[in-house]
Amino acid sequence: MNRSYLAEFDEQDGYLNFASVGPPSRSARAVAGGLLDEVALGDQAATRIIGPAYQRARAEIADALGVEDGFATSVPSTSAGIMQIAFGLVGSGGNVVVPADEFPANRYPWLRAESVGGPEVRAVEITDGRVDPDALSGAIDDETRLVAVSLVDYMTGFRADIDAIVDVAGDALVLVDGIQGLGAVGAELGSADVFVAGGQKWLRAGFSAGVMAVSPRAIDRLAPTLTGWWSVEDLYAFEVPPPHPALATADRFLEGSPNLLGAVAAAAALAIVDTGGIAEIETAVLERSGAVLDLVRSLGADVIAPWRSDAERAGIVTFRLPGLPATEVVESLAEAGFVVSERSGWIRVSPHATTPMSVIEALGSALRDQVRNA
Numbered sequence: 001m002n003r004s005y006l007a008e009f010d011e012q013d014g015y016l017n018f019a020s021v022g023p024p025s026r027s028a029r030a031v032a033g034g035l036l037d038e039v040a041l042g043d044q045a046a047t048r049i050i051g052p053a054y055q056r057a058r059a060e061i062a063d064a065l066g067v068e069d070g071f072a073t074s075v076p077s078t079s080a081g082i083m084q085i086a087f088g089l090v091g092s093g094g095n096v097v098v099p100a101d102e103f104p105a106n107r108y109p110w111l112r113a114e115s116v117g118g119p120e121v122r123a124v125e126i127t128d129g130r131v132d133p134d135a136l137s138g139a140i141d142d143e144t145r146l147v148a149v150s151l152v153d154y155m156t157g158f159r160a161d162i163d164a165i166v167d168v169a170g171d172a173l174v175l176v177d178g179i180q181g182l183g184a185v186g187a188e189l190g191s192a193d194v195f196v197a198g199g200q201k202w203l204r205a206g207f208s209a210g211v212m213a214v215s216p217r218a219i220d221r222l223a224p225t226l227t228g229w230w231s232v233e234d235l236y237a238f239e240v241p242p243p244h245p246a247l248a249t250a251d252r253f254l255e256g257s258p259n260l261l262g263a264v265a266a267a268a269a270l271a272i273v274d275t276g277g278i279a280e281i282e283t284a285v286l287e288r289s290g291a292v293l294d295l296v297r298s299l300g301a302d303v304i305a306p307w308r309s310d311a312e313r314a315g316i317v318t319f320r321l322p323g324l325p326a327t328e329v330v331e332s333l334a335e336a337g338f339v340v341s342e343r344s345g346w347i348r349v350s351p352h353a354t355t356p357m358s359v360i361e362a363l364g365s366a367l368r369d370q371v372r373n374a
């Protein structure tokens with residue numbers, strides 16, 4: 001990885017937990033703090049700085065997600081973006097198709113919307129960890145309004161082929177929860193209709209710094225159910241009673257004033273991804289997660305590995321060691337200076353491009369000691 005990219009990050013060496021939280025870059029921290037400092041002066045900053053800063057950030061987010069300005073916005077979390085989409089389908093009838101084991105952020109919005117008359121939720125059991133057309137096509141029919149999947153699964157690490165899912169989705173919209181991919185592997189709106197990702201993990205933008213891109217047909221089809229005062233035409237024409245027409249841009253998916261600090265932090269984080277080069281970052285992530293995979297396999301671990309090629313994986317490796325409870329392994333690793341997660345009785349390790357290869361070798365020694373002492 002190039003030096004300018006590496007110089008942005010300050011995490012301790014044993015940090016292998018990017019699937020939970022990605023320690024934010026210096027630029028993301030500085031730009032959000034800097035903006036607060038500027039408005040703290042109490043002059044005309046609010047109008048002079050805030051509006052243009054948001055517009056710039058929004059345009060940069062759009063560019064990074066491969067859409068034109070106007071088709072991307074900032075969201076405080078992945079869930080907030082998905083809620084907007086789910087409630088935009090209330091009144092449309094039909095069904096939404098979503099893998100049953102998705103991270104709950106991609107389950108609650110559909111269930112909440114269903115409970116107030118939104119589309120029926122079809123939760124598809126995925127038996128082999130492969131979120132692919134074969135697994136989803138049986139649940140999709142002419143009444144399917146939307147198919148919602150993760151780009152990278154939080155538990156299995158499986159990376160979905162979004163183009164292939166778009167192909168079987170027919171006329172339905174396709175939503176991608178990209179949080180476990182954005183910043184680590186190639187990730188943009190592409191052929192999907194909604195790409196949404198919090199900024200707190202691989203993107204390393206910090207909290208409340210999510211991004212969302214939408215297709216023109218998503219804007220056409222989704223009702224502005226949760227659209228607030230800021231996201232309508234002539235927002236300051238207070239003498240005209242609401243509701244004003246919703247904006248025809250992605251900013252219609254905001255409940256109120258834009259998430260300014262998050263937007264500038266996300267834009268800064270996306271610029272850092274550009275500095276590193278997403279192809280180089282992805283190669284480094286796959287090399288590191290591949291090394292974790294090899295080492296746990298060499299220890300006889302039971303590994304969740306549903307992928308058939310490197311294109312179907314990213315930065316997450318989930319495993320358990322025979323006879324060793326995952327919580328104990330995670331605790332012992334913490335004592336040895338490694339940060340990893342326990343998830344449902346499994347150990348999840350998630351290195352980023354900044355992880356030194358020597359740390360993975362050291363992780364191997366620490367795990368080997370545990371297996372030997374078991």
Ligand SMILES: Cc1ncc(COP(=O)(O)O)c(C=O)c1O
Nearest residue numbers: 077078079103105150154179198
């Ligand atoms: C696939 C996935 N989606 C979403 C989230 C988080 O959602 P939110 O940004 O709404 O907190 C996570 C992890 O926390 C996740 O793994």
